[in-house]
């Protein structure tokens with residue numbers, strides 16, 4: 001028998017955590033027809049109506065009951081910063097004194113949202129600000145979809161529309177696969193946000209056992225590569241000790257065979273460590289038989305990182321060398337540095353520089369003062 005609904009018996013749920021199937025099952029528990037879920041999805045994602053009183057194809061009694069079952073809560077915006085180059089950063093409140101960041105990156109033909117998947121990150125990549133904060137919590141589906149919808153609502157007031165989403169913000173997406181792929185389901189499906197799979201990218205530091213999910217979801221794969229051999233990569237990305245380059249690149253080839261899509265290899269240029277001409281040669285050789293394009297990212301300095309950004313001339317020379325060697329390589333324009341929104345600079349407001357643990361070490365023959373963590377915290 002279906003449960004009667006009143007405030008004392010219902011378990012109020014956040015709408016943005018539901019797939020269509022999930023909402024149908026939830027409403028069924030309370031004796032509601034299946035098609036009601038479809039109607040509500042249309043109101044929310046097509047019409048952007050989130051007030052049951054305005055959903056006029058639902059009866060008045062049903063609307064009153066649904067208010068005790070479902071909320072449309074989005075993560076509140078604590079701060080919204082706009083860079084001189086048009087990049088926008090949003091700081092969201094995600095309860096318990098925690099916050100996360102998402103960044104809107106404009107380019108000629110697209111408006112990409114970079115979302116967070118975790119509060120902090122266990123991978124401890126040395127060049128990354130987020131990696132200096134231990135994982136506090138994995139985000140829920142509603143908090144990931146919520147970043148997208150909240151940002152879309154804000155920029156929509158200016159007539160703008162998000163065209164792409166990348167899981168490249170705080171956290172390792174494949175360390176939170178249930179929520180990330182649940183959110184992708186909502187963002188991709190016609191009953192949800194309805195964004196093409198080709199416009200969704202998941203970036204990983206190389207959590208190989210979960211990478212099959214990216215090809216299963218048929219979305220784009222980006223790999224945070226950053227090292228031209230195991231030695232260097234292991235020193236700047238502890239995960240490489242557990243999942244070395246050969247296995248990672250084999251997994252990338254498997255992804256390509258399954259999807260036909262090239263992989264984006266993110267490669268951070270660190271002064272003296274990964275930015276030399278000889279490194280360009282090793283990098284191109286390493287990726288010779290991996291169908292990919294290389295994205296060069298000049299390091300974005302942040303207090304206490306211990307690494308330096310190479311000069312523009314060095315960056316340019318590295319780029320030219322890779323092209324000369326026949327690689328498909330892009331030099332990513334740095335966006336949002338003035339608002340601390342550039343790649344690798346995201347953090348929670350409570351974990352800004354003061355909390356860093358700095359130590360001296362040597363990578364690729366170069367002395368660096370860096371975060372001292374030898375292992376990924378997985």
Ligand code: SF4
Pocket residue numbers: 121122123124125128129130131132169170171172204205224
């Ligand atoms: S680069 Fe990504 S995986 Fe590495 S510490 Fe930063 S957020 Fe985590």
